[in-house]
Amino acid sequence: MKDLDYSKAYRLFYPAVPVVVASSYGGKISAMAVVTAVSVSNVPPRVGFASLQTHSTYRTILSSRSFSMSWLDRSLAREVELLGSKRGKGVTDKLRSVGLKHNKGRVLEVPVIDAAVATLECSLVNVVALGDHDFVVGEVKAAYAQTDFSGYWQFKRYKPILYVGSPDRLRMYDP
Amino acid sequence: MKDLDYSKAYRLFYPAVPVVVASSYGGKISAMAVVTAVSVSNVPPRVGFASLQTHSTYRTILSSRSFSMSWLDRSLAREVELLGSKRGKGVTDKLRSVGLKHNKGRVLEVPVIDAAVATLECSLVNVVALGDHDFVVGEVKAAYAQTDFSGYWQFKRYKPILYVGSPDRLRMYDP
Numbered sequence: 001m002k003d004l005d006y007s008k009a010y011r012l013f014y015p016a017v018p019v020v021v022a023s024s025y026g027g028k029i030s031a032m033a034v035v036t037a038v039s040v041s042n043v044p045p046r047v048g049f050a051s052l053q054t055h056s057t058y059r060t061i062l063s064s065r066s067f068s069m070s071w072l073d074r075s076l077a078r079e080v081e082l083l084g085s086k087r088g089k090g091v092t093d094k095l096r097s098v099g100l101k102h103n104k105g106r107v108l109e110v111p112v113i114d115a116a117v118a119t120l121e122c123s124l125v126n127v128v129a130l131g132d133h134d135f136v137v138g139e140v141k142a143a144y145a146q147t148d149f150s151g152y153w154q155f156k157r158y159k160p161i162l163y164v165g166s167p168d169r170l171r172m173y174d175p
Numbered sequence: 176m177k178d179l180d181y182s183k184a185y186r187l188f189y190p191a192v193p194v195v196v197a198s199s200y201g202g203k204i205s206a207m208a209v210v211t212a213v214s215v216s217n218v219p220p221r222v223g224f225a226s227l228q229t230h231s232t233y234r235t236i237l238s239s240r241s242f243s244m245s246w247l248d249r250s251l252a253r254e255v256e257l258l259g260s261k262r263g264k265g266v267t268d269k270l271r272s273v274g275l276k277h278n279k280g281r282v283l284e285v286p287v288i289d290a291a292v293a294t295l296e297c298s299l300v301n302v303v304a305l306g307d308h309d310f311v312v313g314e315v316k317a318a319y320a321q322t323d324f325s326g327y328w329q330f331k332r333y334k335p336i337l338y339v340g341s342p343d344r345l346r347m348y349d350p
Contacts, residue, residue, distance in 0.1 A: 001293075001294070001319040001320060001321060002319060002320065002321075002322065002324075003317075003318065003319050004293075004318040004319060004320055004324070005318075006220035006315045006318050007217045007218055007220055008326075009214060009220050009222070009295055009315050009318045010214030010217060011324075011326075011327050011328070012246060012293045012295070012318075012320065012324070012328075013192070013194075013212065013213060013214055014327065014328055015192065015328075015335060015337075016191075016192070017188070017190065017191070019188075035213075036213040036214060036215065037188065038188060038210075038211040038213055038224075038225060039184060039185030039188055039211060039225070040211065040225045040305040040306060040308050040310055041225075041305050041306020041307045041308050042182045042185060042306075042307055042308075043182055043306070043307050044306050044307075045181035045182055045184050045306075046305055046306045047184070048305065048310070049213075050213060050214070050215045050216075071187060118176075118179075118187045119176070120184055120187070125305075126305070128303050128310075130215040130216050130221055130223065130300075130301070130312055131215060131216020131217075131218070131219050131220075131221045132216045132217055132218050132219075133215050133216050133217075135215055135223070135303075135310065137305055140181045140184050142178075143178065143179040143180075143181050143184045143187075144176040144177060144178050144179055145176060145177065145179055145187065146176060146177075147177065149177075149179070149186075149187070151183075151186075152186050152189065152339060152340045153186070153187075153189055153190075153339065153340075155339070155348060160190060160348070162190075162337075164327060164328065164330070165327045165328075173330060173335070
């Protein structure tokens, strides 16, 4: 076993399914792809993800106190990759800028991606400082999915993106 | 899109790579498989995972103030599944009880699984209450991996487990 540079330890967690986090405030639509989204509580239902404080989406979430989480099929891997590589600064609608149409949430004023296979609408609960990233925690206020989710994902119509890291950001894990 | 029972929202996050969290205290070896392990900071290097407070491993970590995280190849999926389904109560060495040999860590007094493809040795930083689970945060004090990890995982010798949830706990995602 060879020693690793600690600051690269995050790559051990790959492959991971990227989740698109989106938020809107004052007419601005912010969005980013995260590979650190997890469920942290079932009752009450809560989810979280790690974010740099400098992310445009992070700041929009602090203002709006809400965000959506969306899962996208691997046919949209390029759009998800663009969310990760394009800067949000000066862009009024980050989702449309990468070709992702959206509408308002069912319960909260959050952008919901039309093409998502599943979406959670979340109200902000807490932001926990954990180092160079903060952990953003939200409570689920609405949850819905396409019919491929029947108790569990069936993976018949939904094929998840399995992000393995750079240098080729579009490369996916394929057993 | 059909509405989901909020308390089942955690299943949207599948497939996920299970990570084995292990800790020792007073001669007892505790371990569990988690699907909520993520990197939360690069500098300082920190990782976290969600756990019920009632887990034996959670209590051992609070006593020892340390834990290891290990990644296992899919050839060991059955052992990882056993960690999830067997109770830890009354078992002195949970890892050996499912057939996983281990030794002491390089830097910390944590159990490190011999067959792991990568391991992080972590000191406990914080436990954050987030609902019915706590989020356990550790700082990386040692990190090492097999040669399949070269900058990133190459997935030539290491084939990750991709957990998709019950009812068949050994079923894995296969694109």
